[in-house]
Amino acid sequence: MDGSSAVVVGGGIGGLAAVIGLHRIGWQVTVVERASTLEDAGAGISLAANGLRALDELGVGEAVRNASRGQYSGGTRTPRGGWLARMDGSALERAVGAPIMGIPRSALHRLLRDALPAEALRIGAEADSLQQIHPGTVRVGCGDTVLDADLVVAADGIGSPMRSRLFPAHPGPAHPGPAYSGSTVLRAITEHPVDPGTDFELTWGPGAEFGHIALPDGQAEWHAVLNLPAGRRFADPLAELRRRFRTWYDPIPALLDATRPTAVLHHDVHELRTPLPSYTAGRTALLGDAAHAMTPNLGQGACQALEDAVTLAAALATAPTVQAALAHYDAERRPRGQAVARAARQAGRMGQQLSHPVAIALRNTAMRLTPSRAATRMILRHHAWVPPRLD
Structure with missing residues (x-):
């Protein structure tokens, strides 16, 4: 199917990866991003071996590794600093070929964007309609512009x-749209270099989590997850976090003190709790959060989107028809993506979301x-996921 064309709606990690993958197999691709400016917002992100292998297959793995820092030391602690579990990044590297890597989300976005054909990206263009105009062509409307592919x-x-256009009845009246997980997350990157002592840590208290990722330039990304009603916001988020975490062990207060108040991002955590019946509809494939939005408790959201992108490109490179490729993509990706989403939800329930002292004590003992x-x-x-080859 060399020479075919595609429109990718969304210029996030998954969308950019899909463009790179499709371009590598000879497709003409346009990515439509509704943001009028690309601000490269966001804090830090962890990439596990499966995500790194996907990036390798897309041809950008080395560049991403060079902009990342391996997570070799750290683990999970209690608010007083006691260890619940230690992380052995070297053992993980021996087992799967790579440690978990920490990178600023903005750096990952830039590296993916740099690998795109210059003409592929259209910003400030919102896809407002989707229409199958005949069996071989699908049309995306972007205001006054029409893109056929x-x-x-x-x-x-x-x-x-x-997704709403393709599956208007999903997930049904009992669960309209993505579901709130019960947790909200605040995160930032420190303003200047700081030594958190380890490459990566999670600390679990009653209904709260604080974590950090050490970044290559000496700065650190931190996040705080709280059990709160959806939509709850603070007049001064950084001051609120200092109050909530003031008694937690160092370096948590130091990470907060090294942060500019305006750098703090705050988002409620939603997930696609009711699984989709398919990742495809007609000549459209859903990818990343559009297909399987999950809680961040396993650090697999971006990795699963990268897996999606490589699997879709490989299927289109080898299948005799687009329909056959999409059937293969759905069969490969839906069971895995939905299984990882279930595991992430369970990890959250047994981790940060626990608030009863007895449940916390039992969990800590088991760990x-x-x-x-x-x-x-x-x-x-x-x-331990092995990507299909694109070469």
Whole structure:
């Protein structure tokens, strides 16, 4: 199907990866991004071995590794600093070929964008209609502009308008749209270099989590997750976090003190709790959060989007028809994406969202007694993914 054309709706990590993958197999691709300026907003992101392998297949893995920092030391703690589980990044690297890597989200976006054909990206263009005009062509309307293509990739995020058009009855009147997880997250990158002591940590208190990722330039990304009603906001988010975490062990207060108040981002955590019946409809494929928005508890959201992108491109490179490729994509990606989403939800319920003292004590005891090899095996279920080849 060399020489075919596609429109990718959404210029996030998954959408940009899809453009790169489709371009590598010889397709003409346009990505439509509704933002009028690309501000490269966001804090930090962790990339596991499965995401890194996908990036390797897209030809940008080395550049991403060079802009990242490996997570070799750290683990999970209590608010007083006691260890619940230690992370052995070297053992994980031996098992799957790569440690988890930390990178600023803005840097990852720029690297993906740099790998695009110059003419591929259209910003400030919102896809406001989707129409199958005949069996071989699908049409995307962007205001006064019409784009016809052999394929549309809906990578327009958790609130995906494309998903709503394709599956108007999903998830049904009992669960309208993405569901609030019960948690809200505040995050930022420190203003200047700071030494958090380890590459990566999570700290679990009653209904709260604080975590950090050390970044290559000496700065650190931190996040705070709280059990709160949806829509709750603070007049001074940084001051509120200092109040809530003032008794937690160092370096948590130091990370907050190294942050500009205006740098703090605050988002409620939503997920696509009711699984989609398919990741495809007609000549449209859903990808990333549009297909399987999940909670961040396993750090797999971006990795799963990258897996989607490579799997879709490989299917289109080898299948005899677009329809056959989309059937293969759905069969490969839907079981895995939905299984990872379920596991992430369960991890949140057993981690940060626990608030009852007895439940927390039982969880903490179980974690301390779990052998490190068993913990590594649990991680491997998600990290040990081998991408199809695009060459």
